[in-house]
Amino acid sequence: MTDEKRIAVCPGSYDPITNGHLDIIGRTAAQFDEVVVAVVNVSVRKNQPIFGIEERLSFIEEATADLPNVRAEPFAVLVVDFARAIGARTIVKGLRAISDFEYELEMGQLNRMQAPEVDTLYLMASPQYSFLSSSGVKELATFGGDIDSLVPERVARRLKEELTR
Numbered sequence: 001m002t003d004e005k006r007i008a009v010c011p012g013s014y015d016p017i018t019n020g021h022l023d024i025i026g027r028t029a030a031q032f033d034e035v036v037v038a039v040v041n042v043s044v045r046k047n048q049p050i051f052g053i054e055e056r057l058s059f060i061e062e063a064t065a066d067l068p069n070v071r072a073e074p075f076a077v078l079v080v081d082f083a084r085a086i087g088a089r090t091i092v093k094g095l096r097a098i099s100d101f102e103y104e105l106e107m108g109q110l111n112r113m114q115a116p117e118v119d120t121l122y123l124m125a126s127p128q129y130s131f132l133s134s135s136g137v138k139e140l141a142t143f144g145g146d147i148d149s150l151v152p153e154r155v156a157r158r159l160k161e162e163l164t165r
């Protein structure tokens with residue numbers, strides 16, 4: 001073993017962060033010295049996020065305030081390039097369903113091709129969050145569904161403000 005810090009990157013769009021993301025981030029924080037929650041900040045994506053980059057970052061910072069080894073940062077480059085730039089050798093992703101597996105397998109292979117020294121670890125979603133996605137929460141909020149147990153309190157409030165019809 002070396003003294004090198006073990007840094008993990010948890011990348012995503014986090015539009016907005018859910019309790020499922022927080023479960024993966026917390027479990028990653030228990031295994032690594034530092035966790036950087038990397039929030040995609042690209043304006044050319046087909047689907048524009050509901051929340052701007054600053055607000056997505058602030059939701060994460062507030063929700064992870066009790067985890068001293070976790071911080072949130074925006075990124076607009078390849079995930080592996082971001083990982084290299086901050087000295088991380090591990091990307092951590094959550095897997096919910098078979099559909100996640102297929103997508104992540106492809107992404108994982110492509111990332112390995114780009115940067116063989118950065119590996120990806122996959123954590124299985126906890127059962128109580130295995131159905132939970134940001135897009136599902138947004139859809140629920142749009143039609144006035146109950147989202148209070150799915151996202152942090154401030155996120156629920158802001159989603160209702162932005163989306164409730």
Ligand code: ADP
Binds near residue numbers: 133
């Ligand atoms: P989403 O798929 O909800 O839009 P992101 O693009 O922000 O989320 O995904 C970031 C990471 O979080 C991905 O690795 C995704 O698989 C993981 N993730 C999202 N929701 C959950 C959940 N409920 N449980 C475990 N992992 C999750």
